Amino acid sequence: MPRPSPVRDALRELFERPEHRTWSLEELLGEVHGMIGGGDYSTVFRAVAVLEEHGHVSRVDLGDGLARYEASGAHHEHVRCERCGQVAEVPGCVLADAAEAIEASTGFRLRGHSLVFSGVCPECAS
Amino acid sequence: MPRPSPVRDALRELFERPEHRTWSLEELLGEVHGMIGGGDYSTVFRAVAVLEEHGHVSRVDLGDGLARYEASGAHHEHVRCERCGQVAEVPGCVLADAAEAIEASTGFRLRGHSLVFSGVCPECAS
DNA sequence: TTGAGTGCAAAGGCTTTGCAGTGCT
DNA sequence: AGCACTGCAAAGCCTTTGCACTCAA
Numbered sequence: 001m002p003r004p005s006p007v008r009d010a011l012r013e014l015f016e017r018p019e020h021r022t023w024s025l026e027e028l029l030g031e032v033h034g035m036i037g038g039g040d041y042s043t044v045f046r047a048v049a050v051l052e053e054h055g056h057v058s059r060v061d062l063g064d065g066l067a068r069y070e071a072s073g074a075h076h077e078h079v080r081c082e083r084c085g086q087v088a089e090v091p092g093c094v095l096a097d098a099a100e101a102i103e104a105s106t107g108f109r110l111r112g113h114s115l116v117f118s119g120v121c122p123e124c125a126s
Numbered sequence: 127m128p129r130p131s132p133v134r135d136a137l138r139e140l141f142e143r144p145e146h147r148t149w150s151l152e153e154l155l156g157e158v159h160g161m162i163g164g165g166d167y168s169t170v171f172r173a174v175a176v177l178e179e180h181g182h183v184s185r186v187d188l189g190d191g192l193a194r195y196e197a198s199g200a201h202h203e204h205v206r207c208e209r210c211g212q213v214a215e216v217p218g219c220v221l222a223d224a225a226e227a228i229e230a231s232t233g234f235r236l237r238g239h240s241l242v243f244s245g246v247c248p249e250c251a252s
Numbered sequence: 253t254t255g256a257g258t259g260c261a262a263a264g265g266c267t268t269t270g271c272a273g274t275g276c277t
Numbered sequence: 278a279g280c281a282c283t284g285c286a287a288a289g290c291c292t293t294t295g296c297a298c299t300c301a302a
Contacts, residue, residue: 004301005257025292040259045293047257063187063240065267067292079234088232095241098220102243106214108205110245114189115221117228119236130276131282151267166284171267173282191292193267 008047010035015057015071022060022068022078022087062087062116081121090117134173136161141183141197148186148194148204148213188213188242207247216243 010032014023023031025045032039048069051057057069062080077090099110136158140149149157151171158165174195177183183195188206203216225236 007258038258042260042293043258049293061187061189065291079228079232079236081234082237088234090228091231094221094224094228099243102205102216102220103245105217106205107248108207108214108243108245109251110205110243111208112245113241113243115239115241117225117234117236117239119229119234119238122233125235133282164283168268168285169283172269175268191266 005047006036007032007039007043008050010039011044011047011051012056015051015069020071020073020089022062022070024066024068028069061114063118077115077117079117079119079121081124082118083120083124086121086123088121131173132162133158133165133169134176136165137170137173137177138182141177141195146197146199146215148188148196150192150194154195187240189244203241203243205243205245205247207250208244209246209250212247212249214247 011028014028014031014035025041025048028048029039029041029044032044048057048059052059052069055072058072060068060070060078062068062078064080064085076093077095079088079090080086081088095113095115099113102108103110137154140154140157140161151167151174154174155165155167155170158170174183174185178185178195181198184198186194186196186204188194188204190206190211202219203221205214205216206212207214221239221241225239228234229236
């Protein structure tokens, strides 16, 4: 039996929050720090790696060179502002229908996809 | 007036080839080396940066941590094999229709998107 | 005692940048 | 001479790993 893991527990709790957003490792570290008053970058890194292996979280790539993680489950895409980096969510999955056609045309057996829209958010546009 | 740039010229020629694929910096360096017998990683890097600024090529993120570049123009998505890393193209753009709905729901003004499907290619599946 | 969980520090891998040399213009 | 283009080398940034320590089982 594994011994208690405050860091991983904090992360698990974090990812169970109703707000479904993406977290970079640094943001996760900050949250963990606030929750248990400790924690280390590498520990967080390893903890999310375990959570990812167990299917609790998914690593997402928003194209800004940072690894981000989100709770598995409700799948959706993201929009990232080219100017300020703000990330918003796109409700619903736009691609459910496309998958089948793509499998037929490429011969690949699809298992996932990563879609990031980029543009300018309302604040930056004004 | 800029003086001649063998590296950039080679790259421009490379990106004008009919085969429309993505290139990592290392692959580009290899090609350039084969074309003009010289070239350097950083030179290639700066050359594609210029080409990108001028809108001739686009940087694409396939989610494997490598920067890749493709000729601007015909836009399409990619499928990357989770096992061997092979990249295939998805004919047509699946997302033309979705953009408008997304702008309405998020308030972002969209300028682009990055979509990568992942799965298992025919070779790896067998 | 044994090994999972941690921290600290350092290694890796790729991208970017600094700088001095070279050759057009 | 002035400056764009290059190469080489080094700096940056994140991610990932090594190692030694602590503590529950």
